[in-house]
Amino acid sequence: MKLHLHILLWLCGILFIPLASALEFQGVWQQGAMLVGHTEPDNTVVFQERTVSLTPRGYFVIGLSRDVKGPVVVEVGNGKDSQQYRYTVAQREYKVQRIEGVPQRTVTPPSADVLERIRGEGRLVRKARADNDRREDFLQGFIKPLEGPITGVYGSQRVYNGVPKNPHYGLDIARPTGTVVIAPAAGIVKLVHADMYYSGGTLVLDHGYGLTSTFIHLSGALVKEGQRVEAGDAIAKVGSSGRATGPHLDWRVNWFSVRLDPALVLKYFPTAQGQ
Secondary structure, three states, X not given: OXXXXXXXXXXXXXXXXXXXXXXXXXXXXXXXXXXXXXXXXOOEEEEOOEEEOOOOOOXXXXXXXXXXXXXXXXXXXXXXXXXXXXXXXXXXXXXXXXXXXOOHHHOOOOOHHHHHHHHHHHHHHHHXXXXXXXXXXXXXOEOOOOOOOEEEOOOOEEEEOOEEEEEOOOEEEEOOOOOEEEOOOOEEEEEEEEEEOOOEEEEEXXXXXXXXXXXXXXXXXXXXXXXXXXXXXXXXXXXXXXXXXXXXXXXXXXEXXXXXOHHHHHHHOEOHXXX
16 A cells, blocks of 8 residues: 555544554665654664654655665664664666856856855745744655756756756756746745845745755745645746756755655655545
């Protein structure tokens, strides 16, 4: 039985009794993956030196970074004793993507004043992703925030105007400027910024327990900070602001500071309607 079916049964008032094992997961143990676990609600879960928050029903979310090496360890304790579970992480091969025609100012080393702007914007984004908001929106599953051609994938090494840069951490979907972007899952809007240096129009949506979606290169936002939205609600418009060569949405998913692959989130955590 898949996790979202457990949740649907609970919402319908049908009791779900977990398996006898102390720990179970939905998802794939692969670089860039999101995983949702379940254990007894009064247990303590530690993953990569972080004590993970559990929902009242014992669910929790963790994330694997782009370059994590396995095995990884999840420790579960109940105050008296603890047990460690080791998981092998599948390694991935990432493509190199060469992109020409981006604004050169976003490629060459920035001046001191621009660098301070970039650092300040980075602090805003990190703050928006740092909350451990105790909402279970992430358990509802995810839908694609925009339909269109995929022009960029998670993990690829980016070369801008011939200059190697950091890997790409999002899913790029090309559509004309002004096309409406919808919320992939319910959440609270934690950040709306009209024009960041690299990401242009930027919006961060918090799905609870450290899981966030970030939408960049936007031409405009349709929501305000602090606003709650449901899956499918209109939240923004496609643009080409920041370091971009044309209009598209760059959708990113984070577990706190860990960058996850949105394509894996869609594959392993679809909404009930998307099955």
